[in-house]
Amino acid sequence: MYRGFLLSLLVMLPFAAQADSVESMLQEMAIIEKNTALLGAALEDGQERASLCIHCHGEDGNSKRDYIPNLADQNASYLFTQFEHFADGTRKNYVMSKLAANLTKDERIAIALYFSRNEVKARPQPVASSEKGATVYNSVCFVCHGKEGKGSQQYPRIAGQPYDYLKATLMKFRNNDPERQNSPMMGVIRGMSEAQLSDVAAYVANMQ
Ligand code: HEC
Ligand code: HEC
Structure with missing residues (x-):
C-alpha cells in the first residue's frame, strides 16, 4: 500500500x-x-x-552492544x-x-x-564524565553537534552513544581509516591526542 x-x-x-x-x-x-x-x-x-x-x-534502536551505535x-x-x-x-x-x-x-x-522516532534510553557506560571531556566538547564539538549533542538535520546526534563505539569511531577519524572516508571529522580532530579523544568520548557517552 x-x-x-x-x-x-x-x-x-x-x-x-x-x-x-x-x-x-x-x-x-x-x-x-x-x-x-x-x-x-x-x-x-x-x-x-x-x-x-x-x-x-x-x-527500539537502543543498541545492546558497546561497539554498535x-x-x-x-x-x-x-x-x-x-x-x-x-x-x-x-x-x-x-x-x-x-x-x-x-x-x-x-x-x-x-x-x-x-x-x-524512537527514544534514546540511558545505558550504563564504563567510564564517567570528566571536566576535561567537557572542556574539549564545549570548545570544539558543540559548534556542529549542538550544546546537548543532539545534532540537527546536518549533523548526527552523538549524545548517549556507547563509549566504546564513540572512542573507536573517533580513533578511525584520527587515523584516516578507510572504513570512514571523506569525513569532515578528520579535519576537526586532527592534532587531538588519544587522551583528549577518550575524555570527550566519555563526556559524550554520558550526555542525555
Ligand atoms: C550483525 C549486526 C548488525 C545488524 C544486523 C545491523 N547492523 Fe547496523 N551497524 C552494525 C555495526 C557494528 C555498526 C557500526 C559500524 C561502524 O563502526 O562503522 C552499524 C552501523 C549502522 C549505522 C550507522 C549509525 C551511525 O551512528 O553512524 C546505521 C544507520 C545502521 N547500522 C543501520 C542498520 C539498520 C537499519 C539495520 C537493519 C536493516 C542494521 N543496521 C542491521 C551492526 C549491525
Ligand atoms: C565542523 C562540524 C563538526 C565538528 C566541529 C564536530 N563534528 Fe563530529 N561530525 C560532523 C559530521 C558532519 C559528522 C557526520 C559525517 C560522518 O559520518 O563522518 C560527524 C560525525 C561524528 C561522529 C560519528 C557519529 C556516528 O554516529 O557514527 C562522532 C562520534 C563525532 N562526530 C564526534 C565529534 C566530537 C567528539 C567532536 C569534538 C571533538 C566533533 N564531532 C566535532 C561534524 C562535526
Missing part, C-alpha cells in the same frame, strides 16, 4: 524524473515527513523492516545518508555494507524515519 501510494505521489512531482541522487531521496523523505498518511505508511513499513536490525541495534533518535537524514555511504563504499562495515546494498531506496527511507 505504501509503495503504490508513494509512486502516485512521485508521478506528480517535478523532480520525479531525476535519478536517485541522495539529494532527491532526502527531498522525498522530507515530503513524506510532512504528509500524515505517507508518514504513517512509511513508519509501518519501517517497523516491519527493522526486524532485520534489532538483533544488533536493539528492539544506537539508531534511536538519530536524525533521519543522517541515518539515510549512512546507508548510502555503506552501499557506495565510502563507509565500510562487513554486515552493514551488505545490508545497505540489499535494501531498496524506499526501505532505506522508511527505516530511517522509523528509528529516528
